[in-house]
Amino acid sequence: MATAEDKMREFLRRQIDPREFDAPAFQKDPFPLYKRLRDDHPVYHDRFHNRWVVSRYWDVDSVFQSSEAYTRGIYEEDGPYEFGSKHVFGPNILEYGVGDRHRWLRNIIAGQFVGQKLNDFLPVIDMIARELIARLGTGSDGKGGFELVTEFSTQFPIRVISNMLGLPREDEDRFVDWYQALIAGLGFGGEHLARGIAARNEMWEYLEPLIEKRRKEPGEDLLSRIIAAELDGKRMSMEEIKGFVALLLAAGGDTTDKAIANMWYHMLYTRPDQFAAVQKDPELWSNVFTEMMRYDPVVHMQQRRATQEIAMHDEVIPKGAIVLIYLGAGNRDERVFKDPDTFDIFRDDLHMGRENRSGRYKDGKPGHLGFGMGQHFCMGYAMARQEAVIACTHLSNALVNPRPKVEDHPGISSPSIDSGGFRSPQELWIEFDRKAEGW
Numbered sequence: 127m128a129t130a131e132d133k134m135r136e137f138l139r140r141q142i143d144p145r146e147f148d149a150p151a152f153q154k155d156p157f158p159l160y161k162r163l164r165d166d167h168p169v170y171h172d173r174f175h176n177r178w179v180v181s182r183y184w185d186v187d188s189v190f191q192s193s194e195a196y197t198r199g200i201y202e203e204d205g206p207y208e209f210g211s212k213h214v215f216g217p218n219i220l221e222y223g224v225g226d227r228h229r230w231l232r233n234i235i236a237g238q239f240v241g242q243k244l245n246d247f248l249p250v251i252d253m254i255a256r257e258l259i260a261r262l263g264t265g266s267d268g269k270g271g272f273e274l275v276t277e278f279s280t281q282f283p284i285r286v287i288s289n290m291l292g293l294p295r296e297d298e299d300r301f302v303d304w305y306q307a308l309i310a311g312l313g314f315g316g317e318h319l320a321r322g323i324a325a326r327n328e329m330w331e332y333l334e335p336l337i338e339k340r341r342k343e344p345g346e347d348l349l350s351r352i353i354a355a356e357l358d359g360k361r362m363s364m365e366e367i368k369g370f371v372a373l374l375l376a377a378g379g380d381t382t383d384k385a386i387a388n389m390w391y392h393m394l395y396t397r398p399d400q401f402a403a404v405q406k407d408p409e410l411w412s413n414v415f416t417e418m419m420r421y422d423p424v425v426h427m428q429q430r431r432a433t434q435e436i437a438m439h440d441e442v443i444p445k446g447a448i449v450l451i452y453l454g455a456g457n458r459d460e461r462v463f464k465d466p467d468t469f470d471i472f473r474d475d476l477h478m479g480r481e482n483r484s485g486r487y488k489d490g491k492p493g494h495l496g497f498g499m500g501q502h503f504c505m506g507y508a509m510a511r512q513e514a515v516i517a518c519t520h521l522s523n524a525l526v527n528p529r530p531k532v533e534d535h536p537g538i539s540s541p542s543i544d545s546g547g548f549r550s551p552q553e554l555w556i557e558f559d560r561k562a563e564g565w
């Protein structure tokens with residue numbers, strides 16, 4: 127029988143020190159704390175940071191799905207916050223909770239990233255991947271290999287989205303620099319925020335004449351659509367258009383680049399055995415994408431505010447409280463996935479196909495939580511998958527015998543200066559023998 131001392135020890139073992147969330151160990155490897163949260167504190171009241179933490183799969187699902195009980199918006203029509211005043215991107219869709227204006231903004235761009243429009247755009251995605259691969263040379267680091275993050279993954283999605291917006295191709299390098307500063311500004315305060323805002327202002331100055339030009343001579347591009355969209359007979363202001371573009375460059379660029387790096391990291395280091403199968407059958411890159419979005423997603427956490435009192439497990443979250451949704455923890459919930467801490471592209475308990483905002487699938491399997499769900503479900507979900515799969519397929523077809531260049535890799539981590547709190551490897555050196563014929 128457990129003694130009082132055993133019980134006390136067990137009680138202490140279960141306690142969570144909220145400062146653990148700020149510790150370097152958590153930034154490096156959050157999964158042990160996630161497990162303790164799921165097991166012992168499924169709804170954790172972090173009094174130190176004045177917030178609540180939700181970590182089990184179905185609880186994360188319920189918070190994402192319930193736009194009556196939670197809002198993401200920091201802007202409210204009758205609230206004190208001036209729209210766009212604090213966000214590094216300027217005024218944008220991320221500041222809205224739900225409602226007509228949020229729905230309208232989603233609708234302007236929604237069709238662009240899915241279905242036929244996306245299919246029509248695939249040749250451009252293909253072209254940009256090929257151009258970047260053509261630049262990779264054996265020996266770019268002096269020793270025979272290349273660094274995936276700087277030479278490929280941070281270059282690729284930003285060029286895709288700026289192309290979709292119809293921005294001049296010759297200025298793509300400038301967009302790569304701007305979006306990196308924006309993202310660093312989003313995730314960190316102080317000088318990073320100042321640099322992010324400076325980059326945004328520079329980018330805005332650059333965009334203004336382009337927007338004016340498209341107003342007069344609209345094209346087929348996404349920027350023209352954003353400019354022309356009307357709600358109740360009103361179009362967006364110049365500031366709102368620029369904020370929207372900044373958001374799309376960052377949302378479309380920053381997340382997908384890290385997804386590509388995470389996929390390669392896990393193939394090279396975690397599952398070289400499965401990488402052999404992927405090289406034989408490149409269609410499996412789609413499974414790599416899905417399992418990466420479960421096991422080690424780019425985005426681990428989203429935030430909401432409770433708009434009413436909510437009872438969950440043994441706790442009551444008060445109205446107005448900040449709620450952190452740890453989707454990275456929900457994805458490793460052993461109540462939902464077998465061996466959740468194993469990266470396995472052949473797992474049969476995960477929906478492997480396209481995602482949707484309801485998270486409910488015909489095959490009856492649960493999906494990953496990496497794109498969120500519900501009202502704010504990622505709008506680029508289909509495009510991100512296409513981009514990542516096309517890029518990875520071309521890379522693995524082009525490189526003969528790709529392998530890790532460094533044996534001891536520090537792994538995937540967050541945050542770091544350029545990551546804005548998202549998780550990805552900071553560097554990933556890849557060696558290969560030569561390029562395959564035709565590359």
Ligand code: HEM
Nearest residue numbers: 377378381382385424425428496497498502504505506510
């Ligand atoms: C692997 C890549 C990506 C990941 C991991 C990702 C992740 C996410 C997540 C988790 C959310 C939900 C935010 C919330 O619930 O508060 C979100 C929203 C959003 N994403 Fe993505 N995203 C990716 C790619 C993209 C791309 C390529 C685009 C556009 C080109 C995009 C545009 C957006 C937009 C506009 C929203 C806001 C939707 C709204 O508030 O209604 N994302 N994304």
